[in-house]
Amino acid sequence: EPPTAPPLDLSLYLVTSSSLLPAGRSLEDTVEAAIKGGVTVVQLREKTLDTRPFVDLAKRIHAITRPLGVPLLINDRVDVALAAGCEGVHIGWDDIDIDTARRLLGPASIIGLSVSSQAEADLAAASSCDYIGIGPVLPTPTKPDANPPLYSSGVRDILASLPRPLPAVAIGGISSSNVQSILYKSRPPSATPLAGIAVVSAIIAADDPEAAAADLLTLSRTPPPWAPPPPSQTTIFTDFYLPLIISRVVTTLRTIKERKPLVHHITNAVVRTFSANVTLAIGGSPIMSDAVDEAPALANIAPHSACLINMGTASLDDKQLYAAAVTENNRLGKPVVFDPVGAGATPMRRDLAAWILREAGYIDVIKGNEGEIRTLAGEGVQMKGVDATDPPASCGDELVSIVRQVARRERPTDILSDGTRTVLVRNGHPLQSLITGAGCALGSVLAAALAVSRDDKLSSCLAGILAYNIAAERASASSTDERPVRGPGSFSAAFLDEVYEVAEMCARGQSEWTGPVN
Numbered sequence: 001e002p003p004t005a006p007p008l009d010l011s012l013y014l015v016t017s018s019s020l021l022p023a024g025r026s027l028e029d030t031v032e033a034a035i036k037g038g039v040t041v042v043q044l045r046e047k048t049l050d051t052r053p054f055v056d057l058a059k060r061i062h063a064i065t066r067p068l069g070v071p072l073l074i075n076d077r078v079d080v081a082l083a084a085g086c087e088g089v090h091i092g093w094d095d096i097d098i099d100t101a102r103r104l105l106g107p108a109s110i111i112g113l114s115v116s117s118q119a120e121a122d123l124a125a126a127s128s129c130d131y132i133g134i135g136p137v138l139p140t141p142t143k144p145d146a147n148p149p150l151y152s153s154g155v156r157d158i159l160a161s162l163p164r165p166l167p168a169v170a171i172g173g174i175s176s177s178n179v180q181s182i183l184y185k186s187r188p189p190s191a192t193p194l195a196g197i198a199v200v201s202a203i204i205a206a207d208d209p210e211a212a213a214a215d216l217l218t219l220s221r222t223p224p225p226w227a228p229p230p231p232s233q234t235t236i237f238t239d240f241y242l243p244l245i246i247s248r249v250v251t252t253l254r255t256i257k258e259r260k261p262l263v264h265h266i267t268n269a270v271v272r273t274f275s276a277n278v279t280l281a282i283g284g285s286p287i288m289s290d291a292v293d294e295a296p297a298l299a300n301i302a303p304h305s306a307c308l309i310n311m312g313t314a315s316l317d318d319k320q321l322y323a324a325a326v327t328e329n330n331r332l333g334k335p336v337v338f339d340p341v342g343a344g345a346t347p348m349r350r351d352l353a354a355w356i357l358r359e360a361g362y363i364d365v366i367k368g369n370e371g372e373i374r375t376l377a378g379e380g381v382q383m384k385g386v387d388a389t390d391p392p393a394s395c396g397d398e399l400v401s402i403v404r405q406v407a408r409r410e411r412p413t414d415i416l417s418d419g420t421r422t423v424l425v426r427n428g429h430p431l432q433s434l435i436t437g438a439g440c441a442l443g444s445v446l447a448a449a450l451a452v453s454r455d456d457k458l459s460s461c462l463a464g465i466l467a468y469n470i471a472a473e474r475a476s477a478s479s480t481d482e483r484p485v486r487g488p489g490s491f492s493a494a495f496l497d498e499v500y501e502v503a504e505m506c507a508r509g510q511s512e513w514t515g516p517v518n
C-alpha cells in the first residue's frame with residue numbers, strides 16, 4: 001500500500017548511527033525511547049550496512065516509528081526507502097538527484113536535502129524537496145567528512161536568503177548545552193526561523209535516550225532565560241535625555257548596593273585585586289575562581305549573580321572552564337560578560353575569543369577596546385550600524401570650546417551598542433588608561449549591573465559605564481593639598497574611593513548631584 005506520510009514535524013529530528021550506541025543497547029530500543037522522549041522524526045543513517053541488512057533494519061525501525069506516528073526517512077537510499085515502505089529519504093549532493101528520487105518515490109513522500117552553503121540552499125529551494133538540513137552548525141566528530149562549520153550566523157544567513165519558505169533543521173554538534181543558544185542566534189530578523197534541530201550523538205550516545213530527547217525538546221521550545229524582552233519603545237538614548245540617564249545610573253547603583261550581586265571573575269592575574277576592589281566598592285561581591293569544578297556551583301550560590309570572563313592571561317586549556325561557566329550561567333539565565341583581552345594580539349587569542357563566542361554559549365555583553373572589537377568583527381561577528389548619537393556640544397566661549405574639543409578627542413570614548421541602539425559615551429579621564437585593570441574592572445561593574453537588571457541590557461551597561469567614568473572624573477577633580485592626585489598611583493586610590501562614593505551617593509538617593517556627563 002502507498003505510505004501515507006504522517007505530518008512532518010521537524011521539532012526534534014533524530015539521525016541514527018548504530019556505531020555510537022552504548023554497549024548492550026539496540027537501535028530499536030533507542031529509537032523507541034527517543035520517540036517517547038519527544039523525537040518527532042527519525043532518519044536511519046547507516047553508512048556501513050549492505051543492502052539486505054539495511055532493508056531489514058529499516059523494516060524493524062519502521063515497525064516502531066509508524067504506530068507512533070513518526071515519519072521514518074532513509075539516508076541516501078531511495079531503494080531502501082521503497083523496500084521498507086517508509087515515509088521518505090534524506091539525500092545529499094553526492095546521492096541520487098532529487099528529481100529522480102521524487103519520480104521514484106512519488107509526490108507524497110518526504111524528501112529532505114542537506115545544505116551547507118547559500119548556493120546549495122538556492123538549489124534546494126528550486127527543487128521539490130520538503131525540508132532542508134543545514135549543517136554542520138558546529139564542528140562534530142560524528143561526521144568527520146562534514147563541511148566546515150557554519151556556526152549560528154551562517155545558518156542565519158542561509159535562512160535569511162531562502163527564496164521560498166522551506167522548513168529547516170540545523171545539524172552538527174548540537175547538544176542540550178548549546179541548543180537554546182543555536183536556536184536564538186540563528187534566528188533571522190525577518191525570515192522564518194529553524195523548524196527544529198537534528199542530532200545524532202546527543203540522543204544515540206546518551207545513557208538515557210528518552211530523557212535526553214525530552215531535555216532537548218523542552219530546551220528548544222523554551223525561550224532561553226537570557227533572551228531579551230521585545231525591544232523597548234524607549235528612545236531616551238537617541239535624544240540623550242540626561243535626567244533619565246542619570247536616574248538610571250542612580251537606580252542601577254542603588255540596586256547593586258541592595259542586592260549585593262555576586263560577580264564570579266574568571267580573570268587574569270594582573271587585575272584580580274583591582275577588579276575585586278572595584279566590585280566591592282560599588283557594592284557587589286567578588287569571587288575570583290578559575291576552577292572548572294566549581295564554575296557551575298558558583299552560578300548557583302547567589303540569587304543575583306553574573307560571570308565575567310576576562311581572557312587576559314588565558315590559554316587554550318581554559319576552554320573547558322569557559323564552557324562550564326557559560327553553560328551553567330546560560331541555563332540559569334544569569335548574565336555573562338566577556339572581555340576579549342588582547343584578542344588581536346596573537347592567533348591563539350583570536351581563535352580563543354572566536355571559540356568563546358561561537359561555541360561556549362551565549363554571551364550577554366562583549367566589552368573590549370577598539371582593537372579587540374575589530375578583531376572579533378573580522379572573525380565574522382556581526383557589528384551592525386554605527387548610528388552613534390553624539391551628545392550635544394555645550395559651547396562656552398570659543399577658547400573653552402576648542403580646548404574641550406581637543407580634550408574630548410583625546411579622551412577615552414566608549415561605544416555601546418546592542419545592534420539597534422548605539423551610544424557614544426565620552427566621559428571618563430585619560431588617567432584611567434594608565435592604571436592597569438581599569439578596563440578589566442569596568443567588566444566587573446557591567447557584570448554587577450546586569451546581575452541586578454537585564455530588562456534593558458544596554459541601559460544597564462550604560463549606567464555602569466557612566467557611573468564608572470564619573471568616578472574617574474571626580475577622582476581627577478578631587479585633588480586637595482592633603483590628598484593630591486599627581487599621577488596614576490594617587491589616581492588609582494582616588495578612583496577607587498570615588499567608585500565607592502558614587503555608589504554610596506546613589507544608595508542614599510542623592511540624584512541631585514550633577515555629574516560631569518557631557
Ligand code: 3NM
Pocket residue numbers: 015045114115116133134135136137140141142143146147171172173174198199200201202
Ligand atoms: N550531517 P552530532 S553533521 C549526520 O552537516 C550529519 O550535514 C551533518 O552529529 C551535516 O549531532 C552530521 O552527533 C552529524 O554532532 C551530526
Ligand code: MG
Pocket residue numbers: 075076090091092093094095
Ligand atoms: Mg548522503
